[in-house]
Amino acid sequence: MATATHQLDALIAQEYKHGFVTDLETDTIPRGLNEDVIRLISAKKNEPEFMLEWRLAAYRHWLTMIEPNWAHVHYPPIDYQEISYYSAPKSNKDGPKSLDEVDPELLRTYEKLGIPLKEREMLAGVVAVDAVFDSVSVGTTFKKKLGEMGIIFCSFSEAVQEHPGLVRQYLGSVVPSGDNFYAALNSAVFSDGSFVYIPKGVRCPMELSTYFRINAQNTGQFERTLIIADEGAYVSYLEGCTAPMRDENQLHAAVVELIALDNARIKYSTVQNWYPGDKEGRGGIYNFVTKRGDCRGANSHISWTQVETGSAITWKYPSVLLKGDNSVGEFYSVALTNNRQQADTGTKMIHIGKNTRSTIVSKGISAGRGQNAYRGLVKVLKSADRARNYTQCDSLLLGDRCGAHTFPYIEVKNPTAKVEHEATTSRIGEDQMFYCLQRGISAEDAVSMIVNGFCKEVFKELPMEFAVEAQKLLGVSLEGSVG
Amino acid sequence: MLKVTNLQAKIDGKEILRGVDLEVRAGEVHAIMGPNGSGKSTLAQVLAGRENYEVTGGTVEYDGSDLLELAPEERARAGLFLAFQYPVEIPGVSNVYLLKAALNAVRKHRGEPELDAMDFLTLVKDKLKLVEISQEFLYRAVNEGFSGGEKKRNEILQMAVLEPRLAILDETDSGLDIDALKIVANGVNSLRSPDRAIIMVTHYQRLLDYIVPDFVHVLSDGRIVKSGGRELALELEERGYSWLEGDAQPAAQSGARAGAGS
Ligand SMILES: Nc1ncnc2c1ncn2[C@@H]1O[C@H](COP(=O)(O)OP(=O)(O)OP(=O)(O)O)[C@@H](O)[C@H]1O
Ligand SMILES: [Mg+2]
Numbered sequence: 161m162a163t164a165t166h167q168l169d170a171l172i173a174q175e176y177k178h179g180f181v182t183d184l185e186t187d188t189i190p191r192g193l194n195e196d197v198i199r200l201i202s203a204k205k206n207e208p209e210f211m212l213e214w215r216l217a218a219y220r221h222w223l224t225m226i227e228p229n230w231a232h233v234h235y236p237p238i239d240y241q242e243i244s245y246y247s248a249p250k251s252n253k254d255g256p257k258s259l260d261e262v263d264p265e266l267l268r269t270y271e272k273l274g275i276p277l278k279e280r281e282m283l284a285g286v287v288a289v290d291a292v293f294d295s296v297s298v299g300t301t302f303k304k305k306l307g308e309m310g311i312i313f314c315s316f317s318e319a320v321q322e323h324p325g326l327v328r329q330y331l332g333s334v335v336p337s338g339d340n341f342y343a344a345l346n347s348a349v350f351s352d353g354s355f356v357y358i359p360k361g362v363r364c365p366m367e368l369s370t371y372f373r374i375n376a377q378n379t380g381q382f383e384r385t386l387i388i389a390d391e392g393a394y395v396s397y398l399e400g401c402t403a404p405m406r407d408e409n410q411l412h413a414a415v416v417e418l419i420a421l422d423n424a425r426i427k428y429s430t431v432q433n434w435y436p437g438d439k440e441g442r443g444g445i446y447n448f449v450t451k452r453g454d455c456r457g458a459n460s461h462i463s464w465t466q467v468e469t470g471s472a473i474t475w476k477y478p479s480v481l482l483k484g485d486n487s488v489g490e491f492y493s494v495a496l497t498n499n500r501q502q503a504d505t506g507t508k509m510i511h512i513g514k515n516t517r518s519t520i521v522s523k524g525i526s527a528g529r530g531q532n533a534y535r536g537l538v539k540v541l542k543s544a545d546r547a548r549n550y551t552q553c554d555s556l557l558l559g560d561r562c563g564a565h566t567f568p569y570i571e572v573k574n575p576t577a578k579v580e581h582e583a584t585t586s587r588i589g590e591d592q593m594f595y596c597l598q599r600g601i602s603a604e605d606a607v608s609m610i611v612n613g614f615c616k617e618v619f620k621e622l623p624m625e626f627a628v629e630a631q632k633l634l635g636v637s638l639e640g641s642v643g
Numbered sequence: 644m645l646k647v648t649n650l651q652a653k654i655d656g657k658e659i660l661r662g663v664d665l666e667v668r669a670g671e672v673h674a675i676m677g678p679n680g681s682g683k684s685t686l687a688q689v690l691a692g693r694e695n696y697e698v699t700g701g702t703v704e705y706d707g708s709d710l711l712e713l714a715p716e717e718r719a720r721a722g723l724f725l726a727f728q729y730p731v732e733i734p735g736v737s738n739v740y741l742l743k744a745a746l747n748a749v750r751k752h753r754g755e756p757e758l759d760a761m762d763f764l765t766l767v768k769d770k771l772k773l774v775e776i777s778q779e780f781l782y783r784a785v786n787e788g789f790s791g792g793e794k795k796r797n798e799i800l801q802m803a804v805l806e807p808r809l810a811i812l813d814e815t816d817s818g819l820d821i822d823a824l825k826i827v828a829n830g831v832n833s834l835r836s837p838d839r840a841i842i843m844v845t846h847y848q849r850l851l852d853y854i855v856p857d858f859v860h861v862l863s864d865g866r867i868v869k870s871g872g873r874e875l876a877l878e879l880e881e882r883g884y885s886w887l888e889g890d891a892q893p894a895a896q897s898g899a900r901a902g903a904g905s
Pocket of ligand 1: 655682
């Protein structure tokens with residue numbers, strides 16, 4: 161399959177398309193971390209006392225912790241004193257009141273990335289955009305319409321100012337500040353993020369969306385997202401990111417907390433396309449994220465859907481705590497690693513309530529020298545009568561220098577539980593490629609088609625427009641447009 | 644249309660084709676028969692451009708150009724179609740999606756506008772009738788979970804949609820029940836036209852009752868050892884292949900030349 165292989169290799173070797181740097185002047189705190197830096201961050205954000213105390217407690221805890229090294233990833237040690245812990249676009253010091261006040265250069269950058277804010281705004285109420293550039297939110301739309309329904313969708317900083325009660329009640333209630341090394345660091349220094357509250361019985365009428373980007377050199381990114389769906393509420397939240405090309409590795413340690421009360425449902429979808437580094441793996445993003453959902457109420461439902469194609473290193477396990485009786489947790493994931501990318505991702509489903517159900521569908525694609533590991537934990541506690549889990553874990557290999565690894569952990573303490581696990585590993589077959597070529601389809605389209613077919617079960621869980629974006633990310637033309 | 648001269652090919656260092664000569668002109672139907680392992684599928688795959696096979700000698704002219712120079716997808720777009728002996732499964736990719744991508748790739752190559760979803764569906768539904776496949780098959784993943792016979796019929800559906808100039812059918816009749824055989828034969832016959840040609844690889848002369856060939860060739864040990872008309876197939880049915888062994892002639896000689904005229 162010499163030709164097919166070459167074409168495959170050429171495709172795999174394609175350079176990252178979104179690599180460029182915007183030269184916005186940034187307002188950056190000197191590198192390094194100590195209590196004064198944390199006080200400075202808190203002061204810059206004009207935070208109430210409880211926030212500062214919370215940050216400091218997290219910092220003190222972090223100092224006692226050791227960086228985890230159990231994941232199937234390798235990278236040089238990170239010098240946490242070399243990182244600058246706060247940066248905001250300079251032209252934006254007082255915060256823009258509308259898109260018109262946003263630095264035009266920034267808007268152009270978004271446009272280059274194919275995120276036309278203005279167009280989206282015009283998309284007549286389809287998506288509300290809370291775009292985050294570096295650490296500070298620069299544009300929020302549709303707030304008014306949402307506000308009329310009692311929905312709060314704003315930057316985290318704004319929530320701290322406007323809704324301190326809610327923040328205080330729920331912050332850290334799913335991911336405690338000392339949960340893990342990166343979560344503790346995030347809790348100490350997080351700069352901004354998104355906050356969503358959907359009141360009782362309200363169905364959020366639009367997909368809420370945040371586009372993250374990383375831009376300032378050497379600036380660690382510490383986003384914090386908190387989403388609360390009150391009793392009977394529903395919300396679908398989209399998170400998407402791309403990043404510019406650069407030389408030095410960047411740390412990203414976000415925390416996302418989801419809380420679903422009785423009969424509430426949260427659907428959280430991510431398309432992640434941060435700079436993966438060059439062919440040798442230089443300059444890519446380190447993505448160490450803690451994402452956890454809490455099905456706190458009875459009959460609540462949380463689903464994570466993610467398409468991960470970027471970052472040099474990904475360390476990420478969106479999890480669900482199934483506390484409420486009859487609650488449901490889902491995890492649908494596509495993770496693609498290429499060149500020297502490493503991904504260690506998976507999920508944890510912790511069954512606590514009775515009749516709780518969870519579904520895990522993980523699709524790992526490895527190409528080039530990419531290393532892809534699935535790590536999943538299904539834990540059924542004594543209390544979780546009749547808990548059920550179904551796990552399906554498929555790996556697809558392109559070429560013969562990449563790897564796929566599966567680490568399923570299952571702990572069952574209740575005899576009435578049912579846990580099923582299926583796993584497969586396959587290669588894009590030369591015979592599949594030849595079959596497509598023989599029908600006149602180009603190698604590029606054939607690879608897309610086959611990979612896309614492999615991911616289908618996950619893509620169909622994504623909101624329509626995100627599914628399109630995800631397929632684009634995998635270099636795919638629209639599957640199923642006819643059928 | 645197709646002129647194969649002294650074609651030799653290897654796979655994994657093993658010589659399979661040892662000098663095949665074959666000439667196929669527009670409007671003709673050729674049947675290729677021969678014992679298991681004689682190289683029939685190899686010939687089909689080499690003509691379609693499969694890269695695992697190394698062409699070590701000979702030439703192939705297709706419509707006046709050098710076929711061996713073309714990439715597999717270029718050959719397909721130039722109207723060469725192979726119905727596979729073992730069609731592959733492509734999970735998650737719907738039949739209709741593959742068909743549309745294939746047809747549009749071919750149309751684009753011909754300078755014709757790509758078909759949109761509606762026009763395409765209209766066209767496909769027509770072809771479905773021809774091969775008597777239910778519409779439900781369009782939305783199933785390519786060949787996934789298809790029965791042996793269904794896979795073969797699906798190949799004919801693809802052929803009907805793509806309307807190739809030169810169709811090579813590799814044992815499309817194997818595994819078909821009597822009714823399906825008739826349907827497939829129907830599909831093939833409806834494609835017969837003065838500017839198209841068909842090469843059928845088969846083990847059974849029964850197929851030739853339905854699709855009457857102009858020429859029958861016997862491939863044995865990597866060479867065409869005997870060529871004749873329709874009646875050769877009947878003779879083979881009676882006598883098997885053993886009487887032909889030793890008939891293999893050096894490729895350079897014209898005794899095994901196939902087809903009529905040049
Ligand atoms: N990778 C390979 N390495 C070695 N020999 C091979 C390889 N692939 C095919 N062959 C051999 O090539 C020969 C020709 O195979 P081919 O599939 O062309 O036969 P065929 O005439 O189509 O047979 P059948 O009637 O059984 O379909 C066989 O002996 C087969 O074992
Ligand atoms: Mg064969």
